[in-house]
Amino acid sequence: MSDELDLPGTGPSTAPGTAPWSVSQEMSRSNSGRTRRGSARSMSRGRLGAGLVEVPRVPYRDPKTAVLQNPEVPEAKRFCSKCGKKVGRRKDGKPGRVEGFCPQCGHAYSFTPKLAPGEVLHDQYEVLGCLAHGGLGWLYLALDHAVSDRWVVLKGLLDSGDADAMAAALAERRFLAEVEHPNIVKIHNFIRHEGSESGKLVEYIVMEYVGGESIKDMITSRRRDGRGDEALPLAQAIAYVLEILPALGYLHGVGLLYCDFKPDNMIHTEEQLKLIDLGAVRRIDDHHSPIYGTIGYQAPEIGTIGPSVFSDIYTVGRALAVMSFPFDFRGRGKDRLPTVAEQPLLGRFSSFHRLLLRATNPNPELRFSSAEDMAEQLTGVLREVLAIEDGVPRPGPSRQFTPERRRFGVEGALDLSEVALALPAPSVSTSDAAASWLATATAPDPEGLRKAPEVTVEVRLRIVRVLIESGDTEAAMRELESLTAPSMFDEPELDPAEDWRPDWYRGLAALVDRRPQDALRLFDAVCSAVPGEAAPKLALGVCAEAVGDLEGAAGWYELVWRTDHSYVSAAFGLARVLLARGDRARAVEVLLSVPDTSSQHLAAQIAAVRAQLGDCGAEDLVAAGERLHALDIDVHSHTQLSAEVLEAAYDYVTRNQAAEGRVLDCALSEHELRLGLERRYRTLARFAATAEERIALVDRANAVRPRTLV
Structure with missing residues (x-):
C-alpha cells in the first residue's frame, strides 16, 4: 500500500508550481527515535486543543538521519511545472528520464538535486544532503557555520527555468521576511548561489530546521500499521487545527493569504506545532500573481473569484475532514463531504459535521468569517466531542451567548413562553457604539430603549427581544424586518444571510406564538451557524419535546447536559423526556447529577424523589x-x-x-x-x-x- 494519501489515477496532488514541502515526510521513515528529553509519553499540552486534549509527544529527530541516501523524485510525482501533465514516466519497460522536455508543451524539466553534499553556500552553509522534494524545489539539510553550527534547511527551485516558479519563489522571499509567529517556520536568510552545472544564480531560502513529523505522515503511518482507520483520533485532529488557526489568523491580520493549508504543511515537533511551506502565500489584494493550491483542498471559487480569507477557511475545513476520517477527497469527494450514512463519525458528532459543512460551504460568504471565528466554534465542538467520548463535562464560556437567564421546566410542565424568557440571549457586540449604554440600561420598554444616545443595531435587537418577551411578537417581527430588509438605496443594517441572530429572534417569537415546528427550523439554522454553542441546542431540545419528538429532544438535552452542567434546564428537560419514554431509572440518575453547587440542586433532588x-x-x-x-x-x-x-x-x-x-x-x-x-x-x-x-x-x-x- 502506498505511503502517500494521493489516490491512484487522480493526477498530481498539487497544481503546477505548488510547494507542498515537508521535511518530516522523509525523516519519519529513517529517524532513530532519539529524543533529547527521554520520554515520548503522552503529555498535556498548554494551548494545544485549548488545554483539553492530551496529544502524544513527537520526539526530536536527529537531522542527519533524515538525509536521503538516493535523492530522486518518484515517477508518480513528476509533473510539468507549466502545464501539469505527467513527465519523466516509465515507457516500454525503461525508467523515466529525470531531465528532459514535456511532450505536451515542450517546457524543460529537471528533477535532479542542484546541490551536492559538502558544497558550501555563501561561505557559511555546508550542505549535508537532500531532505525532501516539493512542487517548487528541493530541500537540503545544511550546517550554519556562522551561527553555532545550527541545523538549517535550504530551499531552492526545482525547475529554475520556469518563470512562474521563479516569481513564486521571489514572492515567498518577500512575504517570509515579514512573518514572525511561533507556529510558523522561521526564515533566517535569503541567498543566491551559482549552480555548478548551469552557472546560473539560484535563489535559496534559509529556514529553521523543524525536526518533527507532519500530520500527513501521522495519518500515513496509521494506514501502514494496519490500524484500519486511516485518520487521527477526532479530538487530536481538532487539537492540531486549533493550535494552528492562530497562525493562519496572524497571516490574515498582516494582509496575507496562505492558500495551501493541508496536513502535509503542519509539523508536530516535540511539544509544538509548526505551519510550514509559505510558497503559495500571497497578499490579500494581489489579483495578478499565479495562484497555487492543492487539489482536494482548494476552494471551488478560486478559478473565478480568486483567493480570500474565506477560501483559506475552506482549506482548513477540508484538511480537518481529511485528518478526521478517510474519504475520497480528490475523487468523488472533491466537491462535497461524505454524508452521515457514508461516514458514521459525522452522525455521532453532529456538531463537528455542522462545523465542517459551514467551513466548506460552496458560498464563501456563508463560511466562518475569520480564523478566530472558526477557532471559537471549533473549541466548543471539541468540548462536546470529549464529553461524548468519556462522559466528563467540559464547560466553557461563550462569547456569543449569555448564560441561561433563568431555569425553566423545573416544576415539571414545559411552558414555551417561559422558555423564551429563560433561554440565553445573544451577547451584545463590544464593537457596537451603544454596547456600554446597553450594559447599564434599565429601560424595560421599547420606547425607553429608543432614547439611547445612538439607536444602533444592538439597541434595535434589544427592542426586538423586549417586544418578544412582552408577547407582542408582531411588533417584534416588524422591527426585525426593518432591520434586515434592504432599502432602495442601502444595504440592510443586519444581513440575515451572514448573521444568525435574526433567526434566533424569529425562533423565540415562534415559541411565544406556540409554533414549535417553525421554531425548530429556525433554531436548527442557528445551530449550523454556531455549531460550538450550547444555547441553540438547548432550544432545539425544547422544540423537539414540544412537537412530540421525544427521542430527538433527549438527544439535544443530553448533548448540552453532558457537555456543560451549568445548563440545568437541560437536565430537567432530559429527565422529563426520559420519564415520558418510561426510562425512570435514567431520569433519576440525570436529576441526581445536578451538582450541589447549582442553585437548583435541591429542586433536582426533590424531582428525583418524585421521579x-x-x-x-x-x-x-x-x-x-x-x-x-x-x-x-x-x-x-x-x-x-x-x-x-x-x-x-x-x-x-x-x-x-x-x-x-x-x-x-x-x-x-x-x-x-x-x-x-x-x-x-x-x-x-x-x-x-x-x-x-x-x-x-x-x-x-x-x-x-x-x-x-x-
Missing part, C-alpha cells in the same frame, strides 16, 4: 424514602413530599402485597402505611392556608386511618 415514584417496585420506594430523609428542607415541604412517597407505597401494597423494607418510618404493610399517611395529612392540615383546605386534609386523614375495634 422514583412512578410505576416502581419496593426497592424504588425504599430508595425514595431514604433520599427524602436526607434532604434538608422545611417541615411543610418535607411533610408534603413524605405524603406523596407514602401514597405511592400504599398504592403499591394494595395492588401487590406487603414487602420487605421500610419507607420513611413505615413498614411496607397496609396497616403501617395507613398510620403514616394519617399523621402526614394531619400535619399538613395545621399548615393549611384556608379552612376549606384544612377540613379536606382532616377528612383524608380520617378516611385513611386503619379501622380499630371499639
Whole structure:
C-alpha cells in the first residue's frame, strides 16, 4: 500500500508550481527515535486543543538521519511545472528520464538535486544532503557555520527555468521576511548561489530546521500499521487545527493569504506545532500573481473569484475532514463531504459535521468569517466531542451567548413562553457604539430603549427581544424586518444571510406564538451557524419535546447536559423526556447529577424523589424514602413530599402485597402505611392556608386511618 494519501489515477496532488514541502515526510521513515528529553509519553499540552486534549509527544529527530541516501523524485510525482501533465514516466519497460522536455508543451524539466553534499553556500552553509522534494524545489539539510553550527534547511527551485516558479519563489522571499509567529517556520536568510552545472544564480531560502513529523505522515503511518482507520483520533485532529488557526489568523491580520493549508504543511515537533511551506502565500489584494493550491483542498471559487480569507477557511475545513476520517477527497469527494450514512463519525458528532459543512460551504460568504471565528466554534465542538467520548463535562464560556437567564421546566410542565424568557440571549457586540449604554440600561420598554444616545443595531435587537418577551411578537417581527430588509438605496443594517441572530429572534417569537415546528427550523439554522454553542441546542431540545419528538429532544438535552452542567434546564428537560419514554431509572440518575453547587440542586433532588415514584417496585420506594430523609428542607415541604412517597407505597401494597423494607418510618404493610399517611395529612392540615383546605386534609386523614375495634 502506498505511503502517500494521493489516490491512484487522480493526477498530481498539487497544481503546477505548488510547494507542498515537508521535511518530516522523509525523516519519519529513517529517524532513530532519539529524543533529547527521554520520554515520548503522552503529555498535556498548554494551548494545544485549548488545554483539553492530551496529544502524544513527537520526539526530536536527529537531522542527519533524515538525509536521503538516493535523492530522486518518484515517477508518480513528476509533473510539468507549466502545464501539469505527467513527465519523466516509465515507457516500454525503461525508467523515466529525470531531465528532459514535456511532450505536451515542450517546457524543460529537471528533477535532479542542484546541490551536492559538502558544497558550501555563501561561505557559511555546508550542505549535508537532500531532505525532501516539493512542487517548487528541493530541500537540503545544511550546517550554519556562522551561527553555532545550527541545523538549517535550504530551499531552492526545482525547475529554475520556469518563470512562474521563479516569481513564486521571489514572492515567498518577500512575504517570509515579514512573518514572525511561533507556529510558523522561521526564515533566517535569503541567498543566491551559482549552480555548478548551469552557472546560473539560484535563489535559496534559509529556514529553521523543524525536526518533527507532519500530520500527513501521522495519518500515513496509521494506514501502514494496519490500524484500519486511516485518520487521527477526532479530538487530536481538532487539537492540531486549533493550535494552528492562530497562525493562519496572524497571516490574515498582516494582509496575507496562505492558500495551501493541508496536513502535509503542519509539523508536530516535540511539544509544538509548526505551519510550514509559505510558497503559495500571497497578499490579500494581489489579483495578478499565479495562484497555487492543492487539489482536494482548494476552494471551488478560486478559478473565478480568486483567493480570500474565506477560501483559506475552506482549506482548513477540508484538511480537518481529511485528518478526521478517510474519504475520497480528490475523487468523488472533491466537491462535497461524505454524508452521515457514508461516514458514521459525522452522525455521532453532529456538531463537528455542522462545523465542517459551514467551513466548506460552496458560498464563501456563508463560511466562518475569520480564523478566530472558526477557532471559537471549533473549541466548543471539541468540548462536546470529549464529553461524548468519556462522559466528563467540559464547560466553557461563550462569547456569543449569555448564560441561561433563568431555569425553566423545573416544576415539571414545559411552558414555551417561559422558555423564551429563560433561554440565553445573544451577547451584545463590544464593537457596537451603544454596547456600554446597553450594559447599564434599565429601560424595560421599547420606547425607553429608543432614547439611547445612538439607536444602533444592538439597541434595535434589544427592542426586538423586549417586544418578544412582552408577547407582542408582531411588533417584534416588524422591527426585525426593518432591520434586515434592504432599502432602495442601502444595504440592510443586519444581513440575515451572514448573521444568525435574526433567526434566533424569529425562533423565540415562534415559541411565544406556540409554533414549535417553525421554531425548530429556525433554531436548527442557528445551530449550523454556531455549531460550538450550547444555547441553540438547548432550544432545539425544547422544540423537539414540544412537537412530540421525544427521542430527538433527549438527544439535544443530553448533548448540552453532558457537555456543560451549568445548563440545568437541560437536565430537567432530559429527565422529563426520559420519564415520558418510561426510562425512570435514567431520569433519576440525570436529576441526581445536578451538582450541589447549582442553585437548583435541591429542586433536582426533590424531582428525583418524585421521579422514583412512578410505576416502581419496593426497592424504588425504599430508595425514595431514604433520599427524602436526607434532604434538608422545611417541615411543610418535607411533610408534603413524605405524603406523596407514602401514597405511592400504599398504592403499591394494595395492588401487590406487603414487602420487605421500610419507607420513611413505615413498614411496607397496609396497616403501617395507613398510620403514616394519617399523621402526614394531619400535619399538613395545621399548615393549611384556608379552612376549606384544612377540613379536606382532616377528612383524608380520617378516611385513611386503619379501622380499630371499639
